[in-house]
Amino acid sequence: MSSLASPRHIVLLPGWYYPDSVGGTERYTQLLAHDLRMLGYRITIAAPARDDREHHYEYDGMPVYRYPIDVNPTTSEVQGKFPPRYFETFTRWLEDQRPDLVHMHSVTRGCGFFHAQQVKSFGVPLCVTVHVPGVTCARGTMQRWGHTPCDGELRVARCTACVLHDKGVPRLVGYAVARIPARLARLADRWRHRVLTGLQMAELLQHRQTHVHALLSLADHVVVVSHWLQEVLRRNGVVTDKLTLSRHGLSERLLCARAPRPVPQPFAPLRLGYVGRFDATKGLHVLIEAIRRLPTSTSITLRLYGAASGAEEQRYLATVRQQAEGEARVTFMGEMTEQNRDEVFGGFDMLAVPSTWLETGPLVVLEAFAAGIPVIGSDSGGIAELVTHGESGLLVPTGSSKAWTRTLREVADRWRQGQWTWRIPSVRASREAALDMQRIYEEVWMKSGSAR
Template sequence: MNGLAVLQSTAWYPPYSLGGTEVYLEGLTAALADLGVVSTVLAPRHADAPLEYEHAGVRVETYPVNESPTREEFKFGRPHEGFETFRAHLRRRRSAIYHQHSWTRGCGPHHLRAARELGMRTVLTVHVPGVTCLRGTMIKFGASPCDGYVEAKECGACWAESRGLPQPIAKAVARLPLAIGQCARRRHSRFATALSARWLGAEQLKRIAEMIVHADRVVAVCQWLYEALAINGVPTDKLTLSRQGLSKADLGALKSVDAMRSSRESPLRLLFMGRWDPVKGVDVVVRALRLLSQDASVRLTICAVPAPAGEDAYERKVRALAASDRRIVIRDPVARKDLAATLAEHDALVIPSTGLETGPLTALEAQAAGLFVLGSRRGGIAELVNEADGAGALVEAADVTAWAQAITRLAALHAQGRLNLPGRAVRTMAAAAAEMAQLYGAL
């Protein structure tokens, strides 16, 4: 693989943004370098970022994306401003393999198509439900997991319901002729947006069809996502399952957790790491803890990534819920350099997501560090947590009573000294990189 060049395209990248996909891609580029694959990262330019920079030994090139969609984008589906700069980056590296990791306005269908039009070999890794789900959660009408099959009327209705329409009205709106929805999409009002529900569902189908045409390979990072892509027509000879893994650097740090761990004596110390977002479900754990008596020997630490400006209603709601309970502590997000030390201070990681996760990496990190994992029985969490090994348990998502009962059982195990878990072997980014290198070679 020596000398093989790959252009890794993503909507966000460190140090200006740090989420699950960014951690994955940072680890992937490092592991690919060990195999002789040279990666260059291409990403929209953050407000504080230079035109080009180096991060963790990898060259990062950026291009401009206007903050708000223009009239031409909104009405006619044209690319964002600065797209020609993106295309110029592709032309300079057209001999490289193009590997896209996002499906957003700043790095999405237009970008994948541009690489294909320049004759580049293309790979798309799907990290989030939004490729198939308008709602972005894979939870049908907010009630039950969806298989991901895209149908214009049904998906449009589900999306409209998520925007506040009563379900019967949402379904009625989604049955309106496509022409009405297309016309409504061009108006800037809440009512017009609701009328575009069916059109949005049809556009989702169109984008999936274009994805199939423009991607030589499509990579799913979990089994349920693989199945959702397959049911929507991605051919099995294009579709690859390649799960996430932990980087060499993270694994090295996490091996030290047992030696760093503070007293395992009561109380049971729970940890949440995620975003302030309803789909992450931390309010469920807060409510569950409040159901327990005040003398219950349990503590919860919330280390959450702030929501974007103007979208902090959920954070404010959870903070208000937690304010009167001294057992709940809210801290800043955990920096990567502090991950091992933070895990060493806790006994169990809670992952109460209400939507379908494609990972999360936090589950692997906790397992590697020897923490018990208590997670929702949904999506990628259910794929990663094996209840039979005694190091994790699954709870019905959004069921506050079930979570309270699960926490009570966990506290009892902790009091009996049965949560003294060793770190476990987990999938590595080296394994994921080996799969990607093989895929690149086949192209």
């Protein structure tokens, strides 16, 4: 451990990181690292690599360690039955570092229960921030049957049926499979029959549930970034006195970059924008379908900025590109970067966030508010917590392209008529989130007997 004269050493542990992965958790970790450093802590970011080698580098002035994981894992490893391959490399690094605290920001194969268990075995305090629904939802969306918001409580039979439904299994069959005794389900391991693999799902989800509960119990403190997620964790047994809601914040640069918004011009089209990953859960197909349903006389444009990392997102991008063919109002603009961020938001009159899953932020809503831009988004999850309908934007029934079309037509008329008055809320700085973390860390150190 560090000496009394040296700064506390904190390891931030996300499941992915720059430059090979771009997303909200990565951005949050990046901001937190810099703000904690400004508060006097020594920070290291550690994350699983994309290959079976160790990597040491700096990103945005911050030291990053990437530990190896197997790019072709066994089924048992994917199912979490055993520690991931090369786990001993992470263990040796952690033992050598002996940080004062580890703060996990993901629960994945490369950053999960076994890593948390190892942290605690060294006597190192552990904090966990839950950023996404997938921590408690095996389907990853918190949408039961793909369209109904779920209460998030881990129930093996219900969750098994829902996951199997996502794979094309009818609900009643899924519930029946979920109730098959575990000893029969394990026979599927021997037979390797495609149909029988479904029999294992209930056992796998029971195993997953055990690991999630164990990880959250190991944590000295659990942080969530939205109210609905806080309630989900309470339903799953996380005690209130070690659970804190700390919402996202933005960098001082973004908060200071707000420029005057243009006055609506009657003959200029409403410039609608989208910023985010090309992933089905982001609902871009819903938005494009809504645009296509609009009469050609509706004066509106949609500019899409985003990245597709991995084969699944690349396939989705190809699908929505095909969906948008022939629709001149939709333009794919490429990726938003730190260099063009101000220009991107400066080209929007309104931001669209059509997510079909329950967002826990999202950061892009805060970025729009910081730029003085109203938001039209799905009426669920974190979006509904941030956007006040009729004041800072509009909320639309999740996943309904017809409702999106109706709302877009209304908002385009409102723009054309010059009725464009919104009350955009202020956005807190990321430093405030870091101060929340500082209070939590100090409390954890106090309870563990390592306070200074």
